[in-house]
Amino acid sequence: MWTYFAAVAIGIVFILWILQIFFLKYGYEKMKIQEVERVGGVLKSAYLQDSSQLTQKINELSVVNDFYVMMEVNRTHILFSPDQDNALPVFSYQNQIPKLKEKLFASKDSQASASYKFSTSFEKYNTLAYGKFLDKTEGNEAIIYIFSPLYPVTSTISILKDQFINVTLIALLLTFIIAGYLANKIARPIKDITYTAKQMGTGDYNVTFRGNSFSEINNLANTLNVTAYELGMADTRQKDLIANVSHDLKTPLTMVRSYAEMIRDLSGENPEKRKTHLNVIIDESIRMSNLVSDMATISAMRTAKIELKKTVFDLSTITASILASYEILESQEGYVFKFTHPKECKVYADEDRIKQVIANLTGNAIKYCGTDKLVKVNIRKVGKKYRLEVSDNGPGIKAEELPHVWDRYYKTSSNYVRATSGTGLGLSIVKEILTLHHAEYGVNSKIDKGSTFWFELESIKPQKS
Numbered sequence: 001m002w003t004y005f006a007a008v009a010i011g012i013v014f015i016l017w018i019l020q021i022f023f024l025k026y027g028y029e030k031m032k033i034q035e036v037e038r039v040g041g042v043l044k045s046a047y048l049q050d051s052s053q054l055t056q057k058i059n060e061l062s063v064v065n066d067f068y069v070m071m072e073v074n075r076t077h078i079l080f081s082p083d084q085d086n087a088l089p090v091f092s093y094q095n096q097i098p099k100l101k102e103k104l105f106a107s108k109d110s111q112a113s114a115s116y117k118f119s120t121s122f123e124k125y126n127t128l129a130y131g132k133f134l135d136k137t138e139g140n141e142a143i144i145y146i147f148s149p150l151y152p153v154t155s156t157i158s159i160l161k162d163q164f165i166n167v168t169l170i171a172l173l174l175t176f177i178i179a180g181y182l183a184n185k186i187a188r189p190i191k192d193i194t195y196t197a198k199q200m201g202t203g204d205y206n207v208t209f210r211g212n213s214f215s216e217i218n219n220l221a222n223t224l225n226v227t228a229y230e231l232g233m234a235d236t237r238q239k240d241l242i243a244n245v246s247h248d249l250k251t252p253l254t255m256v257r258s259y260a261e262m263i264r265d266l267s268g269e270n271p272e273k274r275k276t277h278l279n280v281i282i283d284e285s286i287r288m289s290n291l292v293s294d295m296a297t298i299s300a301m302r303t304a305k306i307e308l309k310k311t312v313f314d315l316s317t318i319t320a321s322i323l324a325s326y327e328i329l330e331s332q333e334g335y336v337f338k339f340t341h342p343k344e345c346k347v348y349a350d351e352d353r354i355k356q357v358i359a360n361l362t363g364n365a366i367k368y369c370g371t372d373k374l375v376k377v378n379i380r381k382v383g384k385k386y387r388l389e390v391s392d393n394g395p396g397i398k399a400e401e402l403p404h405v406w407d408r409y410y411k412t413s414s415n416y417v418r419a420t421s422g423t424g425l426g427l428s429i430v431k432e433i434l435t436l437h438h439a440e441y442g443v444n445s446k447i448d449k450g451s452t453f454w455f456e457l458e459s460i461k462p463q464k465s
Helices: 002-022 024-049 051-065 088-094 097-106 154-201 215-267 271-302 315-324 327-333 351-368 399-404 426-436
Strands: 068-073 076-080 113-119 126-135 142-150 310-314 336-340 346-350 374-382 385-392 441-446 450-458
Touching (some): 002 154, 024 051, 024 126, 024 142, 068 088, 068 097, 097 126, 315 336, 315 374, 346 351, 346 450, 426 450
Parallel strands (some): 336 374
Antiparallel strands (some): 068 142, 126 142, 310 346, 374 385, 385 450
């Protein structure tokens, strides 16, 4: 970057040297020629429009532009000089008139002009000779001759060189300093970010990317910090997933193997023990089957391989049927289930999948409910939707953990109240099902005051009988 800045500065200075020093003489002569041609055109227009004002116009232009002007009308010459006291070059200039006239008459174009450079014995510089017809009508010819000294620019170039040397040194010094500062200001943070990214690439997600005063680099650093955090969380969840799946599979497999060996070695001839051991094997097999099934369900949902079979049904009816399956917990373990709902709440959704959502949310509430063992389920109308809420009075969930409760195998810091044989995928499945329904869902929780999980479905107006 420093090299690019320096190269640009050197290039600009080099172009200035070329234009101002090496092409100054050429540019000066070209400018003089263009100026003489412009004045010739002005004088011709003045002659054709109002010849009475021509003399005054020529006097003005000759003084302003330092031109020697001669006008020939009917072979009579009139001289206009910017310096009337200096008659020395006039005779030399008059000697050029035949040559200019010859060039003009050689051209058949009435608008033609002739010009060339010449030098005199008493002048150390060239003079530009220019001729143009004011009127080419035979018998009424009028010609204007302009002589413009091309003063030498050597001394000017010498002065410019001295000044440009100083300007070049100062410009390059300032450019190198500024270029070095900017390059360091931009490149160093990028090098630091690159080094930090390499650290993150080795699996260290606790790195911090630092920017600087440039907003683009700050945005890059902030984006990479968020990326590092998300990758760290993903890595943690992946490790937890592997550990949990390994544990959930290892335990039932160990149980199956142990009880199979017991049947083989001890209870093979005892029908009662054999039946007990076989029931354990069956239960553990079901647990493994549920785990695999839940993982397959999530995978299918995320790859959009599951099609919803939507129908109209009453949300309160299916909720009541699900809660009825927990009556054994009320009678044997003292759980209390409170269910409030409107008289009728029709929705349009996949009934079996919504049942699974309600069952998973209720099971989660049972798992984390408070010592009062109270689980509340409430259905209420919210605008054009029905909202189902499952609440408990448990330990609650920390605010920083709330966004992750829907992740697979994510474990909050809250303690279980009731040991369950769940697969750890319940809330993740809830999320996937509700996402497929394009339904709103969420969780509200406060420490030591419990949690409320909820979702909303579009209501269907009941048909009149």
